[in-house]
Amino acid sequence: MEYRPVIGLEVHLQLKTASKIFCGCSTLFGASPNSQVCPVCLGLPGVLPVLNRQVFLYGVRVALGLQCKIQPTIVFHRKNYFYPDLPKGYQISQYDLPLGTGGHVVVPGTAAAPGTDFKVRIHRVHMEEDAGKLVHRPEEGYSLVDLNRAGVPLLEIVSEPDLESPEQAHEYLKTLKGILEYLEVSDCDMEKGSLRCDANISLSPASADRTAPPTGTKVEIKNLNSFKAVARSLAYEIKRQGRALDAGEKLMQETRLWDDVQGMTQGMRSKEFAHDYRYFPEPDLVPFAVPSEEIDRVGKGLPELPRQRAQRFVDQYKLPTADAVALTSSRSTADYYEACIRLLPKGKEASPCKAVANWLLGDLAREMNERNVDGIEGLKFPPGHLVELVDLIDSGKISGKMAKEVLTEALQSGQSPAAVVQAKGLSQVTDRESIRAAARKVLEEQPQAAADYKQGKGQSLMFLVGQLMRKTKGAANPGLAQEVLRELLENR
Numbered sequence: 001m002e003y004r005p006v007i008g009l010e011v012h013l014q015l016k017t018a019s020k021i022f023c024g025c026s027t028l029f030g031a032s033p034n035s036q037v038c039p040v041c042l043g044l045p046g047v048l049p050v051l052n053r054q055v056f057l058y059g060v061r062v063a064l065g066l067q068c069k070i071q072p073t074i075v076f077h078r079k080n081y082f083y084p085d086l087p088k089g090y091q092i093s094q095y096d097l098p099l100g101t102g103g104h105v106v107v108p109g110t111a112a113a114p115g116t117d118f119k120v121r122i123h124r125v126h127m128e129e130d131a132g133k134l135v136h137r138p139e140e141g142y143s144l145v146d147l148n149r150a151g152v153p154l155l156e157i158v159s160e161p162d163l164e165s166p167e168q169a170h171e172y173l174k175t176l177k178g179i180l181e182y183l184e185v186s187d188c189d190m191e192k193g194s195l196r197c198d199a200n201i202s203l204s205p206a207s208a209d210r211t212a213p214p215t216g217t218k219v220e221i222k223n224l225n226s227f228k229a230v231a232r233s234l235a236y237e238i239k240r241q242g243r244a245l246d247a248g249e250k251l252m253q254e255t256r257l258w259d260d261v262q263g264m265t266q267g268m269r270s271k272e273f274a275h276d277y278r279y280f281p282e283p284d285l286v287p288f289a290v291p292s293e294e295i296d297r298v299g300k301g302l303p304e305l306p307r308q309r310a311q312r313f314v315d316q317y318k319l320p321t322a323d324a325v326a327l328t329s330s331r332s333t334a335d336y337y338e339a340c341i342r343l344l345p346k347g348k349e350a351s352p353c354k355a356v357a358n359w360l361l362g363d364l365a366r367e368m369n370e371r372n373v374d375g376i377e378g379l380k381f382p383p384g385h386l387v388e389l390v391d392l393i394d395s396g397k398i399s400g401k402m403a404k405e406v407l408t409e410a411l412q413s414g415q416s417p418a419a420v421v422q423a424k425g426l427s428q429v430t431d432r433e434s435i436r437a438a439a440r441k442v443l444e445e446q447p448q449a450a451a452d453y454k455q456g457k458g459q460s461l462m463f464l465v466g467q468l469m470r471k472t473k474g475a476a477n478p479g480l481a482q483e484v485l486r487e488l489l490e491n492r
C-alpha cells in the first residue's frame, strides 16, 4: 500500500543566559561536575524558584520570530516523573498555556527544487528547565550524576505534523536553525547539545484526507545528534512502519532510539501519554500577566530575519532569489557577504556583487564542507581576501582557473591572494604578442579545426581556444585568446 509520512519535530533550544532559569547558578558549559549547583536547582526542600527575566524575554523573542501569539498570562506546571538526573521528581515546564502558539516557518525551496516554498506551522513554544546528566561507568558497574545542567533554561519548539518527507524535515531544521541564529538567543550548537531534536512520525494511507487528523500510530525517535541523523532515522522508520503495516502488524505507540552507527532505530519504552505525568500548576511560581508594552518592545527589537534579508539582497545587490536565499540562510555567511560588499571599490560593485556570491556559494561552500567547518569564519579567509581575489580576476591579473589554485593555496597558508600570486609568480598572460605566438603554434598543430572554422563551423573556435589554454597551462586570458585566434583565422 502507498503511505504518506506524517512528521512533526520537537526542538529543544538551550538559551544562552548567564544564569539558570530559576536560580542564580552559572550555565557555563564544561565546568567540573556539580560545581554549578545550589539548593534551588538541587531541588532541596523549602526553596523557592524565581523566573529569570532574561529567559522570559528570549522566549518572547523566539515566539515572535516564529510568528506566534504570546499567551497573556504565564503559568508554569510541574511535569512529574522519576529519573536519577531529576532530584526534585518533577520538571518545571509549561503545559496547557504555553508561552507562544499558532506560529509558522516558511521553508524556502532548495536549489534542487526552486520555487517550492512550504509552510510549517508551529504548534507551541514553551519554557522549561533542563535535567541533569548521567555519566555511565559500565565497567565499574555504576553511574554518576552531574547536576550542572539541572535548571539550565530551555525553549521547546513543537511543530505541527506538517512535514511529509525526511528531506522536508531536514530543510525545516536548517531554516529554523537559521532563524534562531539571527535571533541571537542560543549558540545553536548540536554537538554541545544546545540544539536538540526529537522526531514524531506516523504513516497515513496516501489516499487519506489531508485535512483530517492523522490516524497512524505515532512513534517518537530520540538520540538524534545531527540534522543528517534526523533525516536518516525518518527514512528508516518510513520503511520499517510501511513493512509492518503491509504485513498486517499493529504498530505500538512508543519511543525509539536512533543508532547512528547501525543506521536503525530500536524500541526503548512504550510512549507515555500526557496524563501519565500528572501535570499540575507549579505552586511556587505564581501566574503573571504579560504587559503588552513589554511584548511590543521585544517585537520592535527583532532583527531582520532570513526571509526579509534575502528579499533585501535581491533588491539591493540584484542577486537571483536562489542565491539570496542560500546566502542568508546562515547569518554568518550573510554577514560575511555584506562585509565583502562594503570592501568593494566604490562605483564598480555591480558585477563583483554576483562574483562574491558565486565564490561564497561555490568554492568556499565546498571548502567548508570538505574541511568540515561549521561557518565561514572557520575557514580563516577574511572578507578582505575574497574581495582581493575577485579583484585579481576582475582586473585580468589572473584567470578564473588560476584563482581556484590561488584560493586553495591561500586557505592552506593563510596568505592573502595577492601575496600568493606574487610568491608563486602567477599572473595571467595578457600580453597580445605572446598569446599570438602560442596561437600560431596551435593553428599549425590543428589544421583540421582551422579548416573547419573557415568552412563556417563556429564551434571549432572554442576547441582552438581550449587548445591554446592548455598550451599556456591556463595562463592566457581566455577573452584575449579568443580574440587573437579569430583574428589569425580571419586573415589566413
Ligand SMILES: [Zn+2]
Pocket: 020, 023, 024, 025, 036, 037, 038, 039, 040, 041, 042, 151
Ligand atoms: Zn542553582
